[in-house]
Amino acid sequence: MRRACHVGIASLLTACWADDAPRSLGPTLQVTPNPIVAGAPIVVTANGLPMRGGTLGDDGVALGGRSLQVLAWGAREVRAAVPADVPRGFAPLVVIVDGRPWASALVETLSDTGPPDASVLPGDTSPDPDVTQPDAEARRRFEVDVVADPTPAQGFALTPLEAVPDEVRLEARATPGVSTWGVAFHLVWDPLQLELVDAEVPPDHTRAAAKTAQPGRLIFGAVLGSADAPLVTLRFRAIGRGERRVSLPAAFAEARDERNQRRPELTFAGVTVTTRAAATDGAQP
Amino acid sequence: MRAPLRRVALAAAVAMTPLFGALSRASTHADEFALRARLLRHGGPPTDPRLARLGQFKRADDTPAFDLVTIDAHLAGLAPDAAATFDVTVAATSPLSAGQRLAFVTLDIDVARVTQVPTGESLALETSEAGARADVTLSAPLAVGERTTLRFEGTQRLACDSPASCLDLGNTGHRVQFGWFPASWNAPLTDRFDVFMTLPVSEGLDTVGTCAPENTGTAGVKRFSTARPTYFPAFAWGPWSAVASTSETGAAVFAFSEPALRESAGEVAAVAGTAVDHLTRALGVWPAPRLSVAPIDDAAGVALAPQCLVLLPRAVFVADTTARTTLRAEVLAHEVAHQYFFNSVAVAAPEDSWLSEAFAEHLSTWVSAAREGAATHARRNYWEYVLTTPPVEDATVTSPLVTRSARYFEIVYLRGSSVLWMLQRAVGEARWTATVALLARTFQGQLATTSEVFDLLHAQLGSAFDAHVPWLTRPGFPTVEVTATRESNGELTLRLTPRLNVQGGFDITLPVEVETDADGMRTDQVTLSAVGTVELRLPQNARAAIIDPELTTLRRIRPQPSTDVDLSGIVDGRDLLDVWALGEVVGPDARWDDRLDTNADGAIDDLDAARIERELGRGLP
Numbered sequence: 001m002r003r004a005c006h007v008g009i010a011s012l013l014t015a016c017w018a019d020d021a022p023r024s025l026g027p028t029l030q031v032t033p034n035p036i037v038a039g040a041p042i043v044v045t046a047n048g049l050p051m052r053g054g055t056l057g058d059d060g061v062a063l064g065g066r067s068l069q070v071l072a073w074g075a076r077e078v079r080a081a082v083p084a085d086v087p088r089g090f091a092p093l094v095v096i097v098d099g100r101p102w103a104s105a106l107v108e109t110l111s112d113t114g115p116p117d118a119s120v121l122p123g124d125t126s127p128d129p130d131v132t133q134p135d136a137e138a139r140r141r142f143e144v145d146v147v148a149d150p151t152p153a154q155g156f157a158l159t160p161l162e163a164v165p166d167e168v169r170l171e172a173r174a175t176p177g178v179s180t181w182g183v184a185f186h187l188v189w190d191p192l193q194l195e196l197v198d199a200e201v202p203p204d205h206t207r208a209a210a211k212t213a214q215p216g217r218l219i220f221g222a223v224l225g226s227a228d229a230p231l232v233t234l235r236f237r238a239i240g241r242g243e244r245r246v247s248l249p250a251a252f253a254e255a256r257d258e259r260n261q262r263r264p265e266l267t268f269a270g271v272t273v274t275t276r277a278a279a280t281d282g283a284q285p
Numbered sequence: 286m287r288a289p290l291r292r293v294a295l296a297a298a299v300a301m302t303p304l305f306g307a308l309s310r311a312s313t314h315a316d317e318f319a320l321r322a323r324l325l326r327h328g329g330p331p332t333d334p335r336l337a338r339l340g341q342f343k344r345a346d347d348t349p350a351f352d353l354v355t356i357d358a359h360l361a362g363l364a365p366d367a368a369a370t371f372d373v374t375v376a377a378t379s380p381l382s383a384g385q386r387l388a389f390v391t392l393d394i395d396v397a398r399v400t401q402v403p404t405g406e407s408l409a410l411e412t413s414e415a416g417a418r419a420d421v422t423l424s425a426p427l428a429v430g431e432r433t434t435l436r437f438e439g440t441q442r443l444a445c446d447s448p449a450s451c452l453d454l455g456n457t458g459h460r461v462q463f464g465w466f467p468a469s470w471n472a473p474l475t476d477r478f479d480v481f482m483t484l485p486v487s488e489g490l491d492t493v494g495t496c497a498p499e500n501t502g503t504a505g506v507k508r509f510s511t512a513r514p515t516y517f518p519a520f521a522w523g524p525w526s527a528v529a530s531t532s533e534t535g536a537a538v539f540a541f542s543e544p545a546l547r548e549s550a551g552e553v554a555a556v557a558g559t560a561v562d563h564l565t566r567a568l569g570v571w572p573a574p575r576l577s578v579a580p581i582d583d584a585a586g587v588a589l590a591p592q593c594l595v596l597l598p599r600a601v602f603v604a605d606t607t608a609r610t611t612l613r614a615e616v617l618a619h620e621v622a623h624q625y626f627f628n629s630v631a632v633a634a635p636e637d638s639w640l641s642e643a644f645a646e647h648l649s650t651w652v653s654a655a656r657e658g659a660a661t662h663a664r665r666n667y668w669e670y671v672l673t674t675p676p677v678e679d680a681t682v683t684s685p686l687v688t689r690s691a692r693y694f695e696i697v698y699l700r701g702s703s704v705l706w707m708l709q710r711a712v713g714e715a716r717w718t719a720t721v722a723l724l725a726r727t728f729q730g731q732l733a734t735t736s737e738v739f740d741l742l743h744a745q746l747g748s749a750f751d752a753h754v755p756w757l758t759r760p761g762f763p764t765v766e767v768t769a770t771r772e773s774n775g776e777l778t779l780r781l782t783p784r785l786n787v788q789g790g791f792d793i794t795l796p797v798e799v800e801t802d803a804d805g806m807r808t809d810q811v812t813l814s815a816v817g818t819v820e821l822r823l824p825q826n827a828r829a830a831i832i833d834p835e836l837t838t839l840r841r842i843r844p845q846p847s848t849d850v851d852l853s854g855i856v857d858g859r860d861l862l863d864v865w866a867l868g869e870v871v872g873p874d875a876r877w878d879d880r881l882d883t884n885a886d887g888a889i890d891d892l893d894a895a896r897i898e899r900e901l902g903r904g905l906p
Contacts, residue, residue: 035773035906108773108906182865184858207865207894209858213902221858223865250802251775251828252857260866262800 027103031093032191032215035108039084042068043192043215044095045077046103058099063107064091082109141278142238144168149269154178156185156231156255157269158246166238168194168273170246171230172220180263183231184221185253190244191216193275194236204229238275246271351387352376354432360441360484367484369394369441372402374434381427386411391419395440401425402434448584459521459581459596461589482520519591521579532558534565541579542602549603553578556614557595560621560652567651568722572629572729576621578602588616590623590645615649615662622648630728635688637735639757643682643701644721647709650702661875663706667836669873670699671762672887676786679760683735696760700839704756707837712749720745761788762839765795765813767832769844771854773906775825779852781811781832782818784843790815793840795833802826829853831880847883848900856903864894 030045052073068080094104146160161169201208208222247270255266357372409422525541528550540554565571580602589596604613626644653662680687709717742750764784829851871888883893
């Protein structure tokens, strides 16, 4: 089975299969991150969510009966701030439109503040990207910097490709001299910083599958046909500023030998992506 | 070899023809499984009502004590209704008075009259049980230990109603007949006896079927005898020569064939000798003074193992494909094992048939494991039973009703041998081998019953055996649903829930192997009761889990969702690798892995991988 597998642009659930396109299920809320983190912003997405301008009126978002500060309200998504003192546990998150509950979901809140690399760059005072602006031509531009982790002695690493404005291009490949039967991993990034535009698995591999299972997570598995070919090539668009990790978490990454036995000596390395608002006419970053 | 009463039902015999018609095709796994089942079934379930009647009859304990010592049969020919004379020598084990009636089981023999030898005095005779029983009244008393010979005259019904037990193609043929049966109710487990049989055989044909051949000195007359007690005659003839060999342990093995099959005969002698050697080394003694293997017509449809003899259908004898070579080795080992379990440790009742078939098949897996270096044969038996025996068709291994089940082969041969394999691993190979050797010695030359064997195994193995008894005394097995949940803090929780089926619930203990980041593998034991869910919380460094990979108990494992095959809590690429690594497996196979059949269609293939691909990411917190 040789095929290239493309992951489409910005779909919440896309895959390599034509019959697996996103389906409209009514006002179902998608909350990112999930679980949500007290003190950090969330993005609530829903098909059919009415767009709002600068005035929200009777619209809003509530978590556990408590109104959240709405940062932006776009065509299909709302960004909101979760107070740091929201109690840990499960609570209903309700989107209110015209003063009435429009859709709800049960979400879990974590009280910790997340991994260190989730912090916003110190000194960066540029405003958040305006997600309420649907016009791509007017999108904010970003300067992008990618720093790869030290390459493991044996294993697999994300490697930055040529620099393209506003984009991050990476490929995952084996380190020199490493050959193994199969590889599986989760590739995780911050969906508020990067939007996956495209993921391509070269046809060199015997079998392969990749799927964006949720915003900020690509699940990958392959039986390798060539040690020289990249496992997957990824193209992201920068949509937010910050310094974040694009990683292959060890808990979900493993290489297997011909007997399908795990090879723990083969490790996985990611990259750190820094995005800054680019200088525009009359403005300073 | 099943008990002598295991005559093939006519319907089963008819089914043999297409079976061997299929041999000319390229074989598939399914063909080979079906063929093996047919070959080993030894004639299929005994639908003959005489069997059940005999089982009750034998245990009625309503006859005085005597010991049947020898039967010397003289057949006038090979015709199905040949006239026959049987000189039966009995010894009194308690004082017998004049007028005492002695009961003889004379299946397939029409007894016309009985006389005293050598006086020729006619004795009172009453036949009953549709000819299966002959009661003879003694005319003189018999003291303890004293012997007398009675001459039964009548017709040996060489009932060629089944090609499995009787084929006469002129210059080739075979007979595996019903006949005399132990009939001393006071000592039913020790009443084995010698059989001698004399019959005319055409010039130019060789005849096998003896443990210790005798020359009558008369041209055209063969005399067969057994060196050890037995209770039915079996022999085959053909224009043969023999490849004679001596196995490493000193057993004499003869493979008979016509000259064109001499190369195959050499292979057969070597394979049979290897099986003899392996079992002799394991069990300490080889119970047959010689072993003959001969080809019989494919129309027989079965392999047979009378005493000192193995009869193989010609297509299996020749084994012209790799798959057929494996089949021949497994069938030969099974039949060789019957020299222990059936011909030495004998059974007489339907509910005891597992002592013959399950043990013979289990010993065959020993030979296969030595040859292949892996438990491939035993694993295949396990899965063949589990995958092909629906709960509603299951039956108890040790029930007399099992002989009437359409799944007799799967239940008695495959489940029975699988339970013995489970027991072997539970107590350790050395201890188990010693126990089986003790069993073979204890009941050597005797009839054994299930309860007696249970007593011996309990005495030797204690609670380890007791824990396995339910697998022999009740049908069915549980299906366990397992849900893995990856908590947001990284903890992995397994929830195991037995699914009820028509046989009700089971109490079982399952090993759960957990793969961890730091420690590699660790194994937890989870005990499930008939109903209810057991929750197993695993540490944060647990990556995945697998339930009972070594098949230590009869069960099916169903991950929920089915696509989380590695029970990591998240459907991802690792599940795909597990399915891809196995390749395509259709139906019962040693490599079968229940959890990988995500769509439960009996095949592990691309459809299962596609199902996983569709659900990638399921379970993510």
